Amino acid sequence: MLLSNRAAARGLADRCMDALSDCERCVELAPTYWRGVKRRADCHAALGVWDKSIEDFQMVMKNCETEVKPASDAAGSEAPAPAVDEQTAKLLAQAAAGLKSVEKVSGAPISRQRTSADGASNDGFVCPPQLKQEGRPKDYYRILGTSKSTSETELRLAYRILSLRHHPDRGGRTALSDLVNEAYVVLGNRERRQQCASLRTATGAPLER
Numbered sequence: 001m002l003l004s005n006r007a008a009a010r011g012l013a014d015r016c017m018d019a020l021s022d023c024e025r026c027v028e029l030a031p032t033y034w035r036g037v038k039r040r041a042d043c044h045a046a047l048g049v050w051d052k053s054i055e056d057f058q059m060v061m062k063n064c065e066t067e068v069k070p071a072s073d074a075a076g077s078e079a080p081a082p083a084v085d086e087q088t089a090k091l092l093a094q095a096a097a098g099l100k101s102v103e104k105v106s107g108a109p110i111s112r113q114r115t116s117a118d119g120a121s122n123d124g125f126v127c128p129p130q131l132k133q134e135g136r137p138k139d140y141y142r143i144l145g146t147s148k149s150t151s152e153t154e155l156r157l158a159y160r161i162l163s164l165r166h167h168p169d170r171g172g173r174t175a176l177s178d179l180v181n182e183a184y185v186v187l188g189n190r191e192r193r194q195q196c197a198s199l200r201t202a203t204g205a206p207l208e209r
Helices: 001-013 016-029 034-046 050-068 086-106 152-165 174-187 191-201
Strands: none
Touching: 001 016, 001 034, 016 034, 016 174, 016 191, 034 050, 034 086, 050 086, 174 191
8 A cells, every 4th residue: 555655646746657666566465456556557548558557447447346246146136236435436436537538548439348259248348459559659758757858868867767777687677677678769769769759640649748
């Protein structure tokens, strides 16, 4: 819980990578602490890592809905729904709002899927193709804590600081280290940086700050 709260504070301070690091640690220690998973989804969304954000929002909603869904007895009738604590109801609403915000940014709806190909029940979500991460660049400036006006020297310095902070050999997580490296590979090269900007415009992704 402390890690989740610190992640929230860091997120408000626009320190998204540090917030994501706290969330990863929180979920690692308490995999069923859904508020931590929801905060991780928020961090991924802020960084433009849409596929991971959607996965986390789906996970939170699925598990919170399970808690509020009425059970069926042997005769097939539904038993009264269990009392829902205020925090679970609030978290469910926040996760639903998070998914809606992804829809708003992308302009594509995420629909509910009730049956799978073999006819089995499935309460998951269908992620439209345009929301898949492939072809949708992440917010590399925010990942490195920089902006479009940052000089190449400042960009390199920001990369070095984050690469050391999140390096697996120094206690960091591989996923975050890979994210930092990916951001610098793109932003550290003028041609790739221009290609990324063009792709963001073409796919309707939010403009960098």
